[in-house]
Amino acid sequence: MTSFQRVIVLGDPKLGKEVKDSLTNYGFDPTFVEIDLAEDGSKSLFKPLALKGGLGDFSLLMAGKTGYFEEKAAFVLICLSPVYGRDPQTLEARMSFEEFLDYNLEGIKEIAVLDPSNGKVLPSVWGPVMDKLLSMDLTKTKVSVVASQIKVAGDGLERKYRMLREQGVVFYKPDEASYVYEHGITIRFRDHILGKDIELKPELLVTLDQPIIPQHYKSLFEILRIEIDGHSYPQDDNVLRFPYYTNRKGVFVVSPLPEFLSKESIGQLISGICLEFKRLFHEMKNCSSKTTIEYNQSQCAYCLTCFRVCPHGAILFDSKPNFLPLACEECGICVANCPGEALKLVQLKYDELLYNIKESIQRGFTTAILACKRNYGAIAELIGNSFDPSRKRPYVFEIPCAGYVNENLLLRMAAMGGLEKITIVGCKEGNCRTSKGTLRGEMACGAVERLLNSLRIESPILAFFKLSSQDHIGLRELMGQV
Amino acid sequence: MEAKPWDVLVVGAGITGLETANLLGEMGFDVLLVEKKPQLGGHAALYQCKALDGKCVECGACLVGDAQRKVLSNKKVVPMTGTTILNCQREGNLFKLELVREGVVSFASAKAVILCNGFRPFDPSTQKNLSYGKSNSILTALEVEDILRNNGKLLRPGSHEVPKSICFIQCVGSRNERNIYCSRVCCGYAIRIANLLKSLQPDLDITFFYMDIQTFSRSFVDDWAKIREKFTFIRQIPGELIPNKDGTISIYAKIDGVIKELFYDLVILSCGITPSEDLDQLAQIFKMKKNKDGFLSPSPENGVFALGTATGPKGIADCIAEVRCGLGGVVEYLEAWR
Numbered sequence: 001m002t003s004f005q006r007v008i009v010l011g012d013p014k015l016g017k018e019v020k021d022s023l024t025n026y027g028f029d030p031t032f033v034e035i036d037l038a039e040d041g042s043k044s045l046f047k048p049l050a051l052k053g054g055l056g057d058f059s060l061l062m063a064g065k066t067g068y069f070e071e072k073a074a075f076v077l078i079c080l081s082p083v084y085g086r087d088p089q090t091l092e093a094r095m096s097f098e099e100f101l102d103y104n105l106e107g108i109k110e111i112a113v114l115d116p117s118n119g120k121v122l123p124s125v126w127g128p129v130m131d132k133l134l135s136m137d138l139t140k141t142k143v144s145v146v147a148s149q150i151k152v153a154g155d156g157l158e159r160k161y162r163m164l165r166e167q168g169v170v171f172y173k174p175d176e177a178s179y180v181y182e183h184g185i186t187i188r189f190r191d192h193i194l195g196k197d198i199e200l201k202p203e204l205l206v207t208l209d210q211p212i213i214p215q216h217y218k219s220l221f222e223i224l225r226i227e228i229d230g231h232s233y234p235q236d237d238n239v240l241r242f243p244y245y246t247n248r249k250g251v252f253v254v255s256p257l258p259e260f261l262s263k264e265s266i267g268q269l270i271s272g273i274c275l276e277f278k279r280l281f282h283e284m285k286n287c288s289s290k291t292t293i294e295y296n297q298s299q300c301a302y303c304l305t306c307f308r309v310c311p312h313g314a315i316l317f318d319s320k321p322n323f324l325p326l327a328c329e330e331c332g333i334c335v336a337n338c339p340g341e342a343l344k345l346v347q348l349k350y351d352e353l354l355y356n357i358k359e360s361i362q363r364g365f366t367t368a369i370l371a372c373k374r375n376y377g378a379i380a381e382l383i384g385n386s387f388d389p390s391r392k393r394p395y396v397f398e399i400p401c402a403g404y405v406n407e408n409l410l411l412r413m414a415a416m417g418g419l420e421k422i423t424i425v426g427c428k429e430g431n432c433r434t435s436k437g438t439l440r441g442e443m444a445c446g447a448v449e450r451l452l453n454s455l456r457i458e459s460p461i462l463a464f465f466k467l468s469s470q471d472h473i474g475l476r477e478l479m480g481q482v
Numbered sequence: 483m484e485a486k487p488w489d490v491l492v493v494g495a496g497i498t499g500l501e502t503a504n505l506l507g508e509m510g511f512d513v514l515l516v517e518k519k520p521q522l523g524g525h526a527a528l529y530q531c532k533a534l535d536g537k538c539v540e541c542g543a544c545l546v547g548d549a550q551r552k553v554l555s556n557k558k559v560v561p562m563t564g565t566t567i568l569n570c571q572r573e574g575n576l577f578k579l580e581l582v583r584e585g586v587v588s589f590a591s592a593k594a595v596i597l598c599n600g601f602r603p604f605d606p607s608t609q610k611n612l613s614y615g616k617s618n619s620i621l622t623a624l625e626v627e628d629i630l631r632n633n634g635k636l637l638r639p640g641s642h643e644v645p646k647s648i649c650f651i652q653c654v655g656s657r658n659e660r661n662i663y664c665s666r667v668c669c670g671y672a673i674r675i676a677n678l679l680k681s682l683q684p685d686l687d688i689t690f691f692y693m694d695i696q697t698f699s700r701s702f703v704d705d706w707a708k709i710r711e712k713f714t715f716i717r718q719i720p721g722e723l724i725p726n727k728d729g730t731i732s733i734y735a736k737i738d739g740v741i742k743e744l745f746y747d748l749v750i751l752s753c754g755i756t757p758s759e760d761l762d763q764l765a766q767i768f769k770m771k772k773n774k775d776g777f778l779s780p781s782p783e784n785g786v787f788a789l790g791t792a793t794g795p796k797g798i799a800d801c802i803a804e805v806r807c808g809l810g811g812v813v814e815y816l817e818a819w820r
Contacts, residue, residue, distance in 0.1 A: 120696065151664040153696040154796065158657055159774075161746050173694070173717060175710075193717060195739025230701055237540045239799050244806075272807030279509050280677075313777070374544075377551065428531070431538035468549025471531035472631040473682075 004074050004281055005029040008060055010048070011079035011220075019079050019254050019270060026274040031071060033062065035220065051076065053226045053316060054267040054324035055250030056284050075277060078234070079218070079253035082211035097125060099205045101132055107259025108141055111341050112187055115147035118176055121208045123154035124262065130160040138167045144200055146172045146187055147208075172198065209278065211256075225313055226251060228433070239431075239471065244273050247433070248313035249327040250280065282299035284326060291346055291389065292328040293335065295321060299342035306334035306343060311436050331434045332404035336444075341408075347400065352411055354416075360395040367394035368413065371425040372402045374432065377468045378475060379425065394423070394482045402464075403437030408446040419460040423482055428466045438466060487576055489727045490814055491592035493764065495561060496524025497542075497798050498600035498790025500549035501805045507558035511816060514535070514590060515561040516581065517551065518760070521548050522561060524600050526798050530627050531675035534681055540699040541674050542798030566760075569768050570595075575785070575819060593810060593819050597778060599764055601791040604655025604665075604753040612654065612751065614772040617725035620749045622666075623650075635682050638748055641729060645747035647685070649733070650676065652692040653719060656754030656795075663775045665754030667797040672752045676713060683702025689714040691735070698797070723749055755795035764794060782811050785819075 002439050007030045009020050016032050023030040034045045046062040046069065053059045060071045081214050094101065105111070113129060115121045133143060143164075150171060152158045165171065176191035187200040213232040221227075225232045225245045234246050244252045252273050256266060297320060307317040314327035315334060321343075330343040344350075357368055370381050376398040383393060399405065413422055424445055426438040445464040452459040463481065467474050492503045495517035499521050503515040521527070527550070529543040562583065569580040579590045606614040606622060618640040621629075629636060638645055650672045657667040669692070676688050679722050690713055695706070716735055724732040731743045757776045765772060767788045773779040773794070780788040789808050790801040 024506065036516070117703075118708060120697070122697055133752070149694040149696075151694065151696050152664040153669075154664075156663075158663050158772075183543040192738055195734070228698070231703070233700065237541045239538070239545060240802055268807040268810075271810035272803075273507075275810045275813060276808070278813065279505065282509050374548065378547070428536055428538045431544060466533070466536035468531040468533060468544040470529060470543035471529070471533065473530060474533075475632055476634055 002061055003029065004056070004284075006031070006073040006083050007075045007077055007277075008033060008058065008071055008073040009077045009079060010035055012081040015079040015081050015254065015266075015368045018034075018266070022267065022270045023077075023274070024279075026271070028274070028277070030077075031073065033071065035062070037118060048223050050252070051248075052090045054248070054314060054327040056326060058177065058250060070154050071348075074250070075280075076224075076250055077273065078224075078226075078253045080213065080217055080249070082256065083214050094171075095204060095206050095463040097129060097206065097208045105204075108204050110142045111144075111204045112185075112189060112200050113143070113145045113206045113243075114148070114177065114179060114206065115149075115208050116167055116177075116179075117208075117210050119147065119149035120210060121147065121149075121151060123151040123157055127154050127157060127160075127210055127262070129206075130157065133159060133164055133169060134167075138164075138169060143169045143412060144172060144202065145169060146174065146189065146200070147171055148175055148177075167231075174198075174325065174375050184436075194357065197288050208259060227311070229430075244269060244276070247311055250275070251252075258419055266363060282378060283415040287326055289307070289325055292330050293321070293323045294346055295323075296342045296344070299375065300338040301340045301342075302337060303335050305339060309337045309440075311434050315347055327435060330397075331401035331437055333401065333434065333437060335442060336404050336406040336440065345400065345404070348404075350412075351405060353397065353409070354412055355397070356397060357395075357419075360397075360414060361416060365393065365395040366419060367395050367421040367423070368419055369396040369423045369482060370399045370426060371396055371404075371438065371467075372404060372432075373398060373400055373415060374469060375425045378467075378469055379478070382475065384424070384478065394421070401432075401434050402441030403439075405441045406444050406456065407448050407451075411451075414448070414457075414459045421461045421463070421482065423465055423478070425465045425467050425478070427440045428471075433466055484564050485590065486512075487591040487593060488512050488538060489593050490514070490575065490812070491566065491579060491595045491661065492514065492592070492598060493595065493597040494518075494600055494790075494792070495498075495553075495563070496523040496600040496790065497526040497546050497549060498596060498792075498801045498805055499524070499596075500546070500553050500601070502596055502598055502789060502809065503559045503561075504549060504556055506812070507553075507556040507698075508532070512574045514558055514592065516565045516766060517561065517563045517568065518566045520564050522563065523529065523551065525603075526625065527781045528627065530630060530678075532678050534677055539674055539709075541670075541676070545798055545802065558754065567764070567767060576787070582745050585674055592789065595768060596812060597764055597768065597770070597780075597786065597788040597792050598790045599758045599760060599792045601755045601795070602758050604661075604756050604774065606654055606751050606753055607665040609655070610800070611722045612651075613725055613731075614751065615724045617731065618726065619729055619731050619747065620723060620751065622751050623672060623755050624674060624753075626750055630678075630682075636679055636686075636748070638729065643729075643740055643747070644683070647687040647689070648679075649689040649691060649744075649746045650750045650752055651720065651723075652690060652752045654751045654753045655756060657693060661754060661756065661775065663795065665795040666696060666800075667795065668700075668752040668754055669696040670702075670797065672707060672750070673698070673713075675750075679707055679809065680712065687714070688712075689716060689744075691716050691718060691720055691733070693717065693719065755791060758792065761792065785815055787815075800808065 005028050006136045009030045010129045020030045020032045049061040062069045178188035179187045185205045307315045314324045316322040333345045333347045379396050426441050444466045449462045489511035490513050491501050503513045506513050526546040532541040565583040571578045576591045581588050592801045606612050623773045720733045722808045733744045771779050777794045778788040778792045
């Protein structure tokens with residue numbers, strides 16, 4: 001095992017240095033690796049090749065100019081800096097938000113601040129812009145702000161917004177505004193409250209551009225086997241906004257995105273990550289090296305399917321798959337997808353589950369609900385598992401994840417006889433750390449349904465249902481169905 | 483009887499309190515979690531999941547259920563529901579607490595205190611022009627959730643008619659002279675409810691009266707154009723809601739320079755976040771200061787911390803983020819405690 005204090009800090013040099021310093025202050029032992037993934041590799045220092053291992057024992061393989069390197073650490077931290085998307089045509093005639101914050105505005109008579117994205121600029125951008133405007137002598141400079149939405153959902157922003165209006169800054173809120181460069185800058189839009197068209201000709205135009213994630217980070221995430229969402233944010237949880245937990249346990253991300261965090265907030269974020277390190281130490285100390293997945297070498301085809309499907313990066317494949325107990329969430333997706341049936345989930349084997357289902361049929365239940373562990377509680381609480389002969393009640397079984405359901409299991413359930421309906425309950429799409437579970441379960445369900453239909457065998461009705469723990473409407477609907 | 487002191491007393495078992503207690507418990511600290519209501523979960527437990535067609539829309543409601551389950555299975559956390567704090571004395575570095583549960587007073591001591599006492603939704607009946615309570619057709623968004631939970635769709639209370647046109651009034655009780663702050667969550671909350679209503683009742687016409695729409699989820703950037711097409715947005719806050727005899731509500735609005743009278747079957751008020759009703763009492767007991775907006779401003783050097791909506795308006799995800807980042811200070815305090 002590597003020392004618990006070792007942390008690899010990867011990525012952007014400016015942010016990386018900051019992060020490294022604060023980690024040292026918190027008592028960790030960070031190593032900074034400047035990476036460059038530019039296509040031409042011109043100034044490339046180290047090119048990451050792979051991240052092996054798991055929480056507490058990571059090993060990063062890199063290619064340098066003189067050969068290959070390996071760096072070991074308990075945790076990995078990626079520092080991600082955004083870039084600002086800019087329209088190259090107008091690059092010289094206007095100023096970006098970051099340039100504006102550092103610019104000396106003395107002598108300029110008229111400024112316009114424009115949100116070209118029609119209402120997507122975040123409060124964390126409006127905060128520093130409003131501070132900058134408040135620091136100016138507004139009696140000497142005329143300021144117009146053109147933005148379809150002013151975001152004041154931040155600390156004290158409503159007060160700043162109010163002060164600016166009192167000091168004579170004009171806020172226009174058109175649904176859409178366009179600007180052109182013909183003999184200077186012209187901004188045109190319609191003000192729907194006043195009911196007229198307006199044209200502004202400011203001396204200086206400040207545009208609030210949207211930050212984006214550079215392409216080379218996307219390649220880095222791919223190399224490190226970190227899943228990204230539709231906006232390329234490497235988060236495992238779509239609801240929680242602070243970007244520090246990825247699908248690989250022990251790999252964290254520090255970035256001002258997506259909220260465009262201020263310096264202080266980044267400091268807080270790092271303190272949060274250090275706290276998470278400490279919590280994980282605790283978990284590692286208390287974690288016995290239990291076996292979560294049983295492996296049968298004689299049935300293994302070495303196809304790497306388990307390695308590819310594991311959403312938690314918990315499988316390390318050398319001569320055989322190793323299941324890292326700290327990272328394994330026991331979702332069973334690897335077991336469900338193993339073509340050779342070489343794997344078994346210790347917590348709940350298929351045979352055990354099928355035995356229980358058979359027993360429920362013998363007791364007179366004709367409907368089986370297989371609910372994932374996040375949804376089992378709510379359903380079980382509502383229906384209970386006592387048989388009432390006057391009403392056909394479903395029997396609910398707990399499974400680790402909807403992704404544990406595969407074609408084989410469903411066919412074996414159908415072949416038992418006695419079941420009229422099988423309902424699988426999984427999480428809503430994008431709502432669970434085991435994000436692929438729902439999709440895989442739904443696919444298996446659909447495949448078996450089609451197969452049974454085409455064979456024209458009398459079989460139980462198969463249904464897949466997506467539920468979450470506070471979905472009262474959904475729960476009513478599910479109860480109506482069963 | 484002198485029991486062993488708790489490492490931390492967490493006041494309030496809403497989403498912030500649950501998350502705080504659970505995280506500290508996982509790190510090996512002994513946590514006493516005190517909640518005045520009989521059940522865990524606070525305001526956040528009242529919200530319905532707003533997912534559309536089985537796809538999550540990042541409302542965060544499900545996180546409360548997960549947090550409840552984790553706390554109940556965490557052996558280091560002891561939840562005490564139906565309990566209020568009567569008094570607190572400092573003795574050296576310890577907080578000596580007087581708790582009351584069902585009229586029975588008990589004593590406990592703790593090394594640090596974290597206030598997660600949450601918020602109170604703005605009471606619209608204190609603002610006369612909203613005619614709240616005078617008509618069945620004027621509801622708060624929380625009341626709409628209740629109707630949805632009980633009926634599975636939106637019905638006008640009393641008459642049980644299905645409304646055809648409804649409107650949301652944003653910024654009720656925030657961004658005004660009384661509360662000079664944005665409540666942050668209501669835009670996202672209202673638009674998510676509107677989306678849910680539209681998916682349940684596709685022929686429903688929905689209008690928003692608003693000032694600015696605040697960003698509320700990571701997909702907002704992509705969704706905003708679609709949302710703007712789906713609903714009518716009128717950028718002004720109506721001066722008065724006028725109940726008519728037939729149950730509809732009249733609203734006067736200036737559209738492209740002309741004043742028009744608009745009729746709605748149902749008006750939904752997006753009430754903002756205001757400081758919780760026991761904030762003053764707790765601030766006094768634990769000698770905490772309040773900020774300009776009337777929320778708590780924490781004094782960590784004394785061992786009293788505040789997290790979540792006790793310190794200002796924020797959503798479920800932001801509360802959890804604050805806990806995850808803000809507990810660093812608590813842990814440092816506890817590690818240095820003697």
